[in-house]
Amino acid sequence: MPPIEKIVPLETSHIPFVMRLNEAAGWNQTEKDWARVISVEPEGCFALFADGVLASTATAVCFGRALAWIGMVLTDPAFRGRGYARRLMEHALEFLGRRGMEWIKLDATDMGRPLYLKLGFEDEAPVERWVLDNVPAMPRVDLPPYKPDPALDLEAFGACRSRMLELLSAEGAASIPGEGFAMARPGAKADYFGPCVCRSPQAARRFLEWFLSRSPGRPAAWDILPANVEAVRLAREFGFERRRQLVRQVRPGLAAGQPLPHNDAYVFAIAAFEYG
Numbered sequence: 001m002p003p004i005e006k007i008v009p010l011e012t013s014h015i016p017f018v019m020r021l022n023e024a025a026g027w028n029q030t031e032k033d034w035a036r037v038i039s040v041e042p043e044g045c046f047a048l049f050a051d052g053v054l055a056s057t058a059t060a061v062c063f064g065r066a067l068a069w070i071g072m073v074l075t076d077p078a079f080r081g082r083g084y085a086r087r088l089m090e091h092a093l094e095f096l097g098r099r100g101m102e103w104i105k106l107d108a109t110d111m112g113r114p115l116y117l118k119l120g121f122e123d124e125a126p127v128e129r130w131v132l133d134n135v136p137a138m139p140r141v142d143l144p145p146y147k148p149d150p151a152l153d154l155e156a157f158g159a160c161r162s163r164m165l166e167l168l169s170a171e172g173a174a175s176i177p178g179e180g181f182a183m184a185r186p187g188a189k190a191d192y193f194g195p196c197v198c199r200s201p202q203a204a205r206r207f208l209e210w211f212l213s214r215s216p217g218r219p220a221a222w223d224i225l226p227a228n229v230e231a232v233r234l235a236r237e238f239g240f241e242r243r244r245q246l247v248r249q250v251r252p253g254l255a256a257g258q259p260l261p262h263n264d265a266y267v268f269a270i271a272a273f274e275y276g
Helices: 012-025 031-040 084-099 113-118 150-157 162-169 201-212 229-237
Strands: 005-009 045-050 053-063 067-075 103-108 122-132 173-176 180-185 191-198 220-224 241-252 267-269
Touching: 005 084, 012 031, 012 053, 012 067, 031 053, 031 067, 031 162, 045 084, 053 084, 067 084, 084 113, 103 113, 113 241, 150 162, 150 191, 162 180, 173 201, 180 201, 191 201, 201 229, 201 267, 220 229, 220 267, 229 267
Parallel strands: 067 103, 191 220
Antiparallel strands: 005 045, 045 053, 053 067, 103 241, 122 220, 122 241, 173 180, 180 191, 191 267
């Protein structure tokens, strides 16, 4: 008999089961990362169950109506090849159509990219994961507490994501007045640096030192848009190595207008693959 399959809202009660998929895929996301996405966009998080087993997930976070971000597209290895990722992607796109979203983005792995191209996404830019396996001990760097800079972030990212930044800042965040902000949080495999949005490489260096001074002896992960050559230069200088490359993709929504302006020169670290 064919399996009984159904798509349901992804809820916090599902997180323990999702973490098994998370671990099988070697992802760095934690339970808090999954809970954060559900908190921000509970109607846009989906799970596909097959014979009562949580087999696949996808999430769609909306930043106003200007931009939606699809992430957490994950399928249990035992259920791959059945088209579950495609079904969830189509379900998410239908949800975003009802929301009247103008633009939709995601960060595609090599495995997912062919599917996303078939669904109308186009390549926008590469995204690289840089890793430092063992953060050396260094003097502690203290910076002023996080203060939102909505105008700077809007210019850098292209859409208002104040709610997401508010939640991320609770894990660890700092600001340099007039320059920008950076955030950090623990991951399942490595401490994570990002987002970091600032106006100068000098500020980015201070933010990186702030982050590293809090993670001695731990692995560190940093996701970079390589169009920001100063971010790449800093990563190399501090001993990070490039380990993975994804592709940032974009697709017009039903209400698409002019493409979103954004300034990668200010983005020294993205927030995460699951929300840009």
